[in-house]
Amino acid sequence: MxxxxxxxxxxxxxxxxxxxxxxxxxxxxxxxxxxxxxxxxxxxxxxxxxxxxxxxxxxxxxxxxxxxxxxQGDTTTKARKELLTEQRKQLIARMEDMKNTLERLNYKIESYEQSVVEKEKELKRSED
Amino acid sequence: MxxxxxxxxxxxxxxxxxxxxxxxxxxxxxxxxxxxxxxxxxxxxxxxxxxxxxxxxxxxxxxxxxxxxxxQGDTTTKARKELLTEQRKQLIARMEDMKNTLERLNYKIESYEQSVVEKEKELKRSED
DNA sequence: TCTTGACTTAGAGTTAGCTCCAGGTGTTAA
DNA sequence: TTAACACCTGGAGCTAACTCTAAGTCAAGA
Incomplete structure (x- = not known):
């Protein structure tokens, strides 16, 4: 190719x-x-x-x-395993951070939805 | 502070x-x-x-x-909501990528565990 | 009064990870 | 045979996100 x-x-x-x-x-x-x-x-x-x-x-x-x-061949399998294990650990930690942030974003976005809805209600009222 | x-x-x-x-x-x-x-x-x-x-x-x-x-105040709540929603979308996409990679790492590390175990068995045998 | 130490600013330097560029080569089509 | 094109290499340039440096200010303690 x-x-x-x-x-x-x-x-x-x-x-x-x-x-x-x-x-x-x-x-x-x-x-x-x-x-x-x-x-x-x-x-x-x-x-x-x-x-x-x-x-x-x-x-x-x-x-x-x-x-x-x-x-380097077969003699390095243990080192490779350890390397991947360490990287996996760090990956999981990053995913945890992201999960927390995601929840926070979900909450924040929901609040904004609330406030947008209320803004529209006010607008409606003032049109009457 | x-x-x-x-x-x-x-x-x-x-x-x-x-x-x-x-x-x-x-x-x-x-x-x-x-x-x-x-x-x-x-x-x-x-x-x-x-x-x-x-x-x-x-x-x-x-x-x-x-x-x-x-x-800029209250007039920007909609724009803020949209911004956060877009960022959330991208965050979720990154988390998906990471989930896939994590599974792959899990699999790879398990394979290495296998091969390390077998290496040790061989070693044992050659000691007899 | 003088020195020490925590702070200030503006701006330069660093790192990771690409991305682009210049100048050159080999193959294909007119 | 010449032009176009896809590729090559070495090296420079770029972006995001810090991080460091130099020169200066201010308050507190000896």
Missing amino acids: TIAEVSKKFDLSQDTLRYYERIGLIPHVNRNKGGIRDYTEEDCRWVEFIKCMRNAGLPIEALIEYVGLFQ | TIAEVSKKFDLSQDTLRYYERIGLIPHVNRNKGGIRDYTEEDCRWVEFIKCMRNAGLPIEALIEYVGLFQ
Whole structure:
């Protein structure tokens, strides 16, 4: 697959794909004779995985470390597990914060609904 | 309350508190004769509100707009409601992404647990 | 009176994460 | 053969959100 195709498929810019590869956020992608990237199925799985993790806000630094560990082979499974576990912990904490904020927004929006309704009632009354 | 006290109370740096005020993320805080900030109860409520919203990732720009609308008074309740509703929508979308990622992390971590266990079994066997 | 320390401001610097640009190369179509 | 086009690289530029610095002010204590 060309970079244009991968870009379209995962809705990531070509610049972002090249950037991710350059910093080691996805493993090196092989080039054809002309020096052009040819993404394999596995490359695509990495792209998709990284996109998913980034969407949830996992920091690039941690993901680079994960990819690095992965490339070092079977001896790093424990380290990888620990890394993901730590990231999961932080993810859950962020989700908790968001849940609290969501509840607060719900309450605030409801109050505004109330006050808008009352404003309209007043308006009605003054029209009579 | 002094900036030092507010900083401690809400775990935000003094620089951040001054920054938030400067850009209009919290309303202007009154100064005493010496030109030093003296936070009222209401100022504190703003600080707490903004901290909560920022923790959930609401963009500063949207919050500045909200504060601006608030300061314009009763005529802006509808606009405020709409602003918060839009931000809530985006918040929910982010939470959805995170939920998906969390499930994926759970699965991945479980797989790693499996493989670590098997590694240990192998080790045990080779010790016999 | 002098010094210390907490505060003030304006403005520069930093970090994460892209995004854009310039200059160059290889393949395809006229 | 030449033009167009998709790609390449290295490096500069950008945005959001702080964070730090320098130079100054004021109140309190020695």
